[in-house]
Amino acid sequence: MPYRLDAMTLRDIPEVIEIERLSFSMTWPANSYKRELEQNRLARYIVVRYEPGPGDPPPPPRPREARRPFPLSLLPLPGERWAAPEGTDAVIGYGGLWLMMDEAHVTSIAVHPALRGRGLGELLMLSLCQMAMDLNARWVTLEVRVSNNVARALYEKLGFRQAGVRQRYYTDNNEDAVVMWSDELRSAEFRERLAAQKAELARRLTWTSTL
Ligand SMILES: CC(C)(COP(=O)(O)OP(=O)(O)OC[C@H]1O[C@@H](n2cnc3c(N)ncnc32)[C@H](O)[C@@H]1OP(=O)(O)O)[C@@H](O)C(=O)NCCC(=O)NCCS
Numbered sequence: 262m263p264y265r266l267d268a269m270t271l272r273d274i275p276e277v278i279e280i281e282r283l284s285f286s287m288t289w290p291a292n293s294y295k296r297e298l299e300q301n302r303l304a305r306y307i308v309v310r311y312e313p314g315p316g317d318p319p320p321p322p323r324p325r326e327a328r329r330p331f332p333l334s335l336l337p338l339p340g341e342r343w344a345a346p347e348g349t350d351a352v353i354g355y356g357g358l359w360l361m362m363d364e365a366h367v368t369s370i371a372v373h374p375a376l377r378g379r380g381l382g383e384l385l386m387l388s389l390c391q392m393a394m395d396l397n398a399r400w401v402t403l404e405v406r407v408s409n410n411v412a413r414a415l416y417e418k419l420g421f422r423q424a425g426v427r428q429r430y431y432t433d434n435n436e437d438a439v440v441m442w443s444d445e446l447r448s449a450e451f452r453e454r455l456a457a458q459k460a461e462l463a464r465r466l467t468w469t470s471t472l
Contacts, residue, residue: 263311263468264310264381264384264466264467264468264469265350265468266308266388266468266470267308267310268306268308268471268472269308269355269357270298271298273352273355276308277294280372281355281369283374286433301359303359304358304359305358305359305360305392305396307355307356307357308355309352309353309355309372309381309385310353311350311351311376312350353372353376354371354372355370356369356370356385356386356388356389357370357389358393358401360393360398365393365400365401365402367401367402370385370389377411379466381466383415383419383462384468386416386419387419387458387459387462388472389401390419392472399447400444400445400446401421402441403440403441404439404440405439406436406437407426407436407439413439413441419454420443421441421442421443422444423439423441424440424441426438426440427440
């Protein structure tokens with residue numbers, strides 16, 4: 262079971278910040294995660310770890326694009342700094358939400374660039390939705406950059422629908438945000454979809470969870 266979902270702890274913050282740095286053009290202030298974990302009672306954060314056990318393959322190799330001939334190989338690249346020694350439980354992705362009344366607002370989600378496209382983003386989103394259901398939220402909502410086609414495809418795959426646009430929401434480049442909402446979490450339709458997608462994902466990868 263090489264992947265494990267856990268609640269984020271203070272110990273995870275440096276790895277989370279590194280993934281954030283590699284994933285977003287705007288990052289949170291340095292002490293934000295600590296404050297979120299210690300003081301924000303409405304916040305829930307999770308991480309996914311890679312934890313090879315006996316017989317599991319070693320950490321996956323970096324993507325082909327990242328391997329470059331010497332001397333270019335000496336220059337840092339996104340993804341370069343991730344190298345989980347065998348037997349460790351490196352954080353390779355994270356996500357979080359705020360519970361506001363009956364809405365769960367996804368505040369952040371990212372997977373290490375070297376490990377994208379394996380279903381881990383979907384695993385994190387499914388887990389956040391499950392967590393929102395367990396907390397009795399009725400909907401999940403989020404904002405996503407108009408240009409972020411990968412994330413939008415992920416959310417659409419999970420049944421999220423576009424509900425509006427917040428103009429110039431992102432201050433680094435004045436990009437608009439698309440606001441998306443899930444179906445009502447308590448609906449049979451949503452629950453069935455969630456269960457079916459989890460089962461489908463379980464055919465692609467295996468994980469354990471302490472959530
Ligand atoms: C968005 C993100 C979390 C997705 O994680 P991931 O592990 O690469 O995604 P998954 O492998 O779980 O893919 C799930 C779905 O996302 C979509 N997707 C993933 N990679 C894609 C790609 N390169 N092109 C188009 N759609 C893609 C697909 O719908 C995919 O479903 P499929 O596997 O059935 O095709 C990841 O790309 C990331 O960290 N991006 C940077 C941070 C970010 O943009 N976060 C979102 C902020 S709103």
